[in-house]
Amino acid sequence: MTTWFGSIPLMPNQRLVCIKIPRGRMNFIEEIIEAGDKEKLRFRFPPEPNGTLHIGHAKAIVLNFGLAEKYGAPCNLRMDDTNPLAESEENVNGILRDIEWLGYDFSGNLRRTSNYLHIIKDYAEKLISLGKAYMDLSTSEEIADGKGTPSTPGTNSPYRDNSVEENLKLWEEIFTETSTTKGVLRAKVDMADPNMHMRDPVIYRNIPGHGMYPMYDFAHPLSDYLEEITHSLCTLEFEVHRPFYEWVLDTLELEGVKPRQIEFSRLNMSHTIMSKRNIKRLIEEGKVAGWDDPRLPTISGLRERGFTPGSIREFCDRVGVTKFNAISDFAFLESILRDELNAKANRMMVVGDPIKLKIMNLDAPLEVEVDNNPEDPSVGTRKLKMGSELWIEREDFRADANRKYHRLKIKDGHYVRLKGGVVVEAVGYKSDVHGVVEEVYCSVIDNPDKVKTTIHWVDCESAVNVILKEYEPLFLAKEPGKATDDFMDDLNPSSLVTKLGYGEPGIDSIESGDRLQFLRKGYYISKSKHGANIFYKTVGLKSSFKE
DSSP states (O other), X not given: OXXXXXXXXXXXXXXXXXXXXXTTOOOHHHHHHHTSOOTTOOEEEOOOSSSOOBHHHHHHHHHHHHHHHHHTOOEEEEEOOOXXXXXXXXXXXXXXXXXXXXXXXXXXXXXXXXXXXXXXXXXXXXXXXTTSEEEEOSOHHHHHHHTOBTTXXXXXXXXXXXXXXXXXXXXXXXXXXXXXXXXXXXXXXXXXXXXXXXXXXXXXXXXXXXEEEEOHHHHHHHHHHHTTOSEXXXXXXXXXXXXXXXXXXXXXXXXXXXXXXXEEOOOEETTOOOOHHHHHHHHHXXXXXXXXXXXXXXXXXXXXXXXXXXXXXXXXXXXXXXXXXXXXXXXXXHHXXXXXXXXXXXXXXXXXXXXXXEETTOOSOEXXXXXXXXXXXXXXXXXXXXXSEEEEEGGGEESSOOXXXXXXXXXXXXXXXXXXXXXXXXXXXXXXXXXXXXXXXEEEOSSOSOOOEEEOOEETTTOEEEEEEEEOOSBSSSSTTTTTSOGGGGBOTTSEEEEEXXXXXTGGXXXXXXXXEETTTEEEEEOOBTTBOEEEEEXXXXXXXXX
């Protein structure tokens, strides 16, 4: 079965798109809700605690908790802990932290499927008593072979027609501590059903060291029913599981309101992967640092990189809820974050690839004033010292440049403004034995006729050392692995570049977790610790996304 962490390949007729749903328009799930009884609505988010949540889960979180908020209904958070070999409390705590960080409150009322195991067991026994389930002692290979294929019907197990009494005896025996019985419990549905999931699916299996445990497809509808869930929202890969979901509820003749399963398209993103197995491979082969690596689409990774809860919620809302699969462009998420940070983030000047600029005719340091955030005048300005020696970006000078290059170059009458300060003209430079420019010489120009470009700078004398972690997409291809069937072939070797640079005074007092715009470079989040001024690049200044 494909899990929440699985990946869905696009079909040949699918393409990379970003679906943007008009604001204010109801999605098809809301239309279903509006057409029904809205008195006792209840939703749920049921993650399996066998790994870290990613942005695909964020869509499900935003959808379920968002509907609960809209209709004033509860939304249960339930850990689908039906496989103790793969689950841990560490993962549970990580899931809780991610949901709370996204801004959703489950009121501390955490539920677990394991809390219902005794009730689910009783329901399984009832199915046996009804002649609708049987103990199968066949091997897993024999059961798989008996399933048939999508085009050929399955064959009945030799244990399928055992009596109710015999099945109950085996069922009770397998739960005893001294039992040596090996087998599984299967629902008795239809071995010729076109839907492979209806061909007598296994509903209980033995987990070594833990005993008999229900399968997800059996525990899922019963957990929903026990919690009085009205709308059980799942991604599209569970559509073929819905007939069995309904079969369980109908066959047991449960009283009261029965939950309704509704499927929607999962969130797939360009230039990344969301399969737990594939992410684990990246970690094990040392391609990323861990589940919270800023290049991963995990919620912890996005948080580490500097994405905000608001940007992720807004993104999930704007990609919408549909019934067809598509891939959303990661650049769309970046554009939403960029709009948020542009309004909120204060500006500072940092040079990541420095060369020295000497102002030959500046006799004394100047005091210049620059905006903290031109989008928010209320945060005021700051004053900086500008001496005769500054750090500038290496890319802001070319000894030989054509007329389209408007930054510093050796050309009479070509002027550049230093942010907040004077206008200068390059008059010379010094290179090392390899021709690499080490210093640029310039002169202050009073009352220049025309200045096309402004560049940023950092005063050498008061500069603060900084470490910049420059992050780019982890994969070069929009659909990693599509061309070669191995996503590792599409890894971006430059997805992380570390630079040692200089920042303006005061940058060493920025608290870890604060977000800034570094002029002409992008938006960064402080990860400073132990006296080291470390900043992660969250997103660049320019967007490649086109609506």
